[in-house]
Amino acid sequence: MSGGHAELPVAARVRAFEERVIAAGLTTDAELEEILAGVYSSASPVNGARMVARAWADLAYRDRLLADGNAAAAELGFASGTHGYLLKVVENTPSVHNVIVCTLCSCYPTSLLGPSPSWYKSFAYRSRVVREPRAVLAEFGLQLPEDTEIRVWDANSETRYLVLPRPPEPADGLDEDALASLVSRNALIGTAAR
C-alpha cells in the first residue's frame, strides 16, 4: 500500500488478504516489508530522468531505448524494477505529444518514475485524459499547438510507458547530469513538456 491510504477500506481488505497469504505459508510480513522497502528505496523519477538524459546525449542509446525499453533500463542499472512488465518508451517530437494513463487502475513504472502522484490515480484524470487530453494538459500548464497530434497511452495490460520528452535546443554543452536535472516527473508522464 502506498502512503496515505491506511484509512481507506481497501487497506483493511489488503491486510486481510496479506494475513491469508501469510497463514498459508506463502510469504511472511518480513518478506513483504523487504520487497516494498526494496522497491521504494530505489524508485525515483531520477531514474527515468537519467534514461532521458542519456537518450538526449547519445542517439544510439535513444534508438535502443525506443526499440527495447527494458534492455535500455538495464543498461543504466535499473533492470530489477522493470521485471514483470514490458517497458515501452514513447517519443515526443515537434508534431507528436504523448501522455500516459491507466484507465483501469493506476499502473505505472514506479521504479523509474517513483511513487505515482495522487492525481494520476484520480478518477478525474483517468476518465478525462482519454477524452479531452488537450484540455487536461492545458490545466497542467501545457499549451500544445493546435496541430500537435496527441497520443494517449492506456496502460491497461502488462505494458508500462515512459515518455521521452523533447530535448532542449541546443543540448550541446550540457553534460548528462545537467540534462537529467531538466527532466521533471510530469514530463515522464507527459503532463509537462520537460
Add this chain to the structure above:
Amino acid sequence: MARFAAGDRVRARSADPDGHTRLPRYVRGHVGEVLEVRATWSLPDEAVRGISRPEPVYAVRFGAAELWGSGSHSVILDLWESYLEEAA
C-alpha cells in the same frame, strides 16, 4: 500464431463479461487499427480463475472521433486477441 497484423482494422467486443477483464468499457464496440503485436500474455479474464491461457496481445489505436464522436487525438491500448474481432 497471431490472428491480426499491423494495419488490420479490428473491433473491440461489446459483450460485458461477468468477471474480471482488462477490456475497458470505453473502447467496447469501437473500431481501431492494430499498431503491432506486443507480446503473448495470459488472458487476465481466465488468469484470475487460475487458468493460464496465453494469447497474442495487440497495441490498438483508436481515433477520438470513433470513441467520443469528436476530437483529433488517439488512444492506444493493449488488447488481448479474445477482446477483438475483424472489423468489416
